Amino acid sequence: MDYKWRVRQVAFAALMLIGGFETGCAQPLPQTAAAPVAASQDDSVAAVQAQPAAAAQPLPGSQSAALTPDEAQQNAAGNVAELQQLIRGSELNELRTTYNGTYGASLLFNGKEMTYYVALFQNKTFWRVIKxxxxxxxxxxxRDFAQKTVQLSDVELRRTRLEAQKAFTARMIALTQDHANRLQADLTVARQQQAIVADQQKQTRDQANALQAEKSQAQDQxxxxxxxxxxxxRQVEGGLPVH
Known part of the structure; x- marks a missing residue:
């Protein structure tokens, strides 16, 4: 009797233990524990949304102009065409422009939309436009585009200088050759004139010698x-008295 009662007590205790464990596992997590998880998720979303803005800030000492995802999408959508359309109107203000050779960079501001357009162009034809x-x-x-214009125009400016130097050298050659031609012409004229003068001197000398001979002959005559x-x-006056 005593043994059976003890068995019932042990079984009842085991059932109570099992029921209490299942009840405890079925209870929801406290709201205090869930709140930090929700807050953590919100912070992750905010961090993801803030990534473009963070990427938009240039790194210290860096001139990189890598596009943010939004800028890349806008650029693919046709910023060049959009800027060309705006230029036809009067909504843009030109803030800065840099020229190096045929390349240039401009910073323009649309006050109505509070947006900036940065353009890299060549021969006034837009190459890249970032909004x-x-x-x-x-x-x-x-600043990055302006630096690029310096790099891009380096060879062009060197070619321009070399073309100018070549043209200057060619002009100096032409002037020097013209001077040489004039000197050669003067020398030719001088030689020709010298030959003419020498011939004239000979003729004059011959004529003088002939005249001298004729003079001597005439004097003798x-x-x-x-x-x-x-x-x-004497014969005619022969026999006549002399005074």
Whole structure:
């Protein structure tokens, strides 16, 4: 009797223990424990939403202008066409512009929408256009684009200088050659004139020699005639008294 009663007591205690364990497992978690989990999820969402803004801030000392996902999506949607459309109107203000050779970078502001457009262009044709509402981001991209214009125009400016130097050298060659041609022409004229003068000198000398001979012959003839005249005069006056 005593043994059976003890068995019933043990079985009853085991059933109570099992029922209490199942009841405890079925109870919901306290709201105090769930609240931090919800708050943690909200913080994760906020962090994900804040990622583009964080990425939009330029790194210290960095000139990188890597696009945020939103900017990449906008750029793919046609920022170039959008900016060209806005330029036709009067809603944009040009804040900054840098030119290097045929390349340029501009920072433009749409006050109506409070958005910035940063453009990289060549020969006034837009190459890249970034649209952002973050002023610091726009300034960083503008500085990056301005630096790119320096790099892109380096070869172009070097070519321009070399073309100018080549043209200057060609012009100096032409001027020097023209001077040489004039000197050669002057030398040719001088040589020709010298030959003419030498020929004239020879002719004049020959003529002078001939005239000298003719003069000597004429003088001899004159002396002969004068002797003849004196002889005839003497004969004509022969026998006449002398004064």
């Amino acid at each position: 952002t509402s973050d002023e610091q981001r726009a300034e960083a991209i503008y 004159l002396r002969q005639v004068q002797r003849q005249v004196r002889e005839l005069q």
